[in-house]
Amino acid sequence: MRLEQLRVRGLRCLTEVGVALDPGVNVFVGANGAGKTSVLEAAFLLSHARSFRSGAKEALLQRGASQLSIFAELRHADERVCRLGLGRGGVRWEAKLDGASVALGQLVGECAVVCFEPGSHGLIAGAAEERRRYLDWGVFHVEHGFLSTWRRYQRALKQRNSLLRAPSPPADELFAPWEAELAQAAEQIDRQRYSYLDRLRPKLRDGLAGLLPELGTFELRYRRGWSDELDLARQLREQRGKDIARGHTTLGAHRADWALTFEQAPLREHLSRGQEKLTALACLLAQAKLYAEQRGEWPIVCLDDLASELDLAHQTAVVSLLLAADAQVLLTGTELPAALQGLPARVFHVEQGELTRLL
Known part of the structure; x- marks a missing residue:
């Protein structure tokens, strides 16, 4: 499965972000605290309805924002495209699938994301x-x-x-x-x-x-x-x-x-x-x-801060495995990891919650 479009509003430092993702490797680079991990967190929320980061649920909502929302277009291997929506204005999540309100379990059953962080x-x-x-x-x-x-x-x-x-x-x-x-x-x-x-x-x-x-x-x-x-x-x-x-x-x-x-x-x-x-x-x-x-x-594979978590040999092994599997990868780092040098990847720069495509 592939996330083709991802739009995020009111999640931590992401005021309003829209991004077209590559079916292969997508890299989000920038300084610490710029909002890179929050992009991965948005994808993970669609699959789990909870964050992989510790802390109170209220911390997900951007300071001063009244609502958090995540929208995505997801393409399955059979070419079926689904529109996913997840939002929260109070304490409960609201889920939508192809524009219709659905149970949370139905939404997370549609989208699968695993994350190493x-x-x-x-x-x-x-x-x-x-x-x-x-x-x-x-x-x-x-x-x-x-x-x-x-x-x-x-x-x-x-x-x-x-x-x-x-x-x-x-x-x-x-x-x-x-x-x-x-x-x-x-x-x-x-x-x-x-x-x-x-x-x-x-x-x-x-x-x-x-x-x-x-x-x-x-x-x-x-x-x-x-x-x-x-x-x-x-x-x-x-x-x-x-x-x-x-x-x-x-x-x-x-x-x-x-x-x-x-x-x-x-x-x-x-x-x-x-x-x-x-x-x-x-x-x-x-x-x-x-x-x-x-x-x-x-499933979609998220790798948060890969270069600081693994040595180069293990980075290379993981990237090679995922490329061979033709999996979509969302990856963050302060710079492009050495294991990806020379490999096809879509690269985005993240600064103060804003995304700019570099490659």
């Missing part, structure tokens, strides 16, 4: 929430019905947590239907996650062998969030007293996690920060490859 090492070294997001985004794009199951699970989880926090302990019969719903949805989510990771492993093996051969073979471990020995509904009943004391549900699909261990680095702490970044990059590229295999087209 300075905080990506958090996928390996950070909290489990980040790894669940990565996993569920991949499952969402290849498993029909995942979103509705996930919403059922979230609704049941919210209701059970509300009961757990009641001023006086509710009767058992009030918990039973929500725990049954929670367990049923969790089992479905678990099966889909497990299946997805099974398909992801070969792609990870290739990526890690290319980027981190010194670490040897790897193992991908998945924990579903509750014991394998008993069904979740029974475990929820038995755990209810402890959950009431804590005020939240401590077992379930919302507690799942996964981890990579290596022959030469059996503990996560054995990885250097550089190795964490390369491992995260391998995970993101593996996800992109699996998406392409399942959907027949590569």
Whole structure:
């Protein structure tokens, strides 16, 4: 898939920007704080309805602006063109597809963007929430019905947590239907996650062998969030007293996690920060490859500040892979990265939230 046009209004320092993108490599260069990352962030928002940058949601809105909006023309591999719109004036996102208002899930299902950026090492070294997001985004794009199951699970989880926090302990019969719903949805989510990771492993093996051969073979471990020995509904009943004391549900699909261990680095702490970044990059590229295999087209790939995150050899390897895959790439840097010297690319200069095409 390709973003052909991207228009952004009121996002951080981008007052109003419109850009025609190349189907191949697009590079945004400029000083730190000029707004380069915000261009990539706009593309990512269309695919995730959240930013890859940390901080409050309110920080997305440009100071003094009343509304944030992102519009794009997206061409799929089958030549189908879609017009995407995402906006927010208050606390809720509003989504449009080909001019019609749609559910947010429908919009993000149309556009797929993966992003490697300075905080990506958090996928390996950070909290489990980040790894669940990565996993569920991949499952969402290849498993029909995942979103509705996930919403059922979230609704049941919210209701059970509300009961757990009641001023006086509710009767058992009030918990039973929500725990049954929670367990049923969790089992479905678990099966889909497990299946997805099974398909992801070969792609990870290739990526890690290319980027981190010194670490040897790897193992991908998945924990579903509750014991394998008993069904979740029974475990929820038995755990209810402890959950009431804590005020939240401590077992379930919302507690799942996964981890990579290596022959030469059996503990996560054995990885250097550089190795964490390369491992995260391998995970993101593996996800992109699996998406392409399942959907027949590569997602859009964003690489934020590539030259400062990777050495030249790894920059070159990643760029070569993406060029061979014919993926659209959006890349930022203070200058044109050495790995792109002499290669075809559309280059834009970004200064104080304004874009000017250079090449």
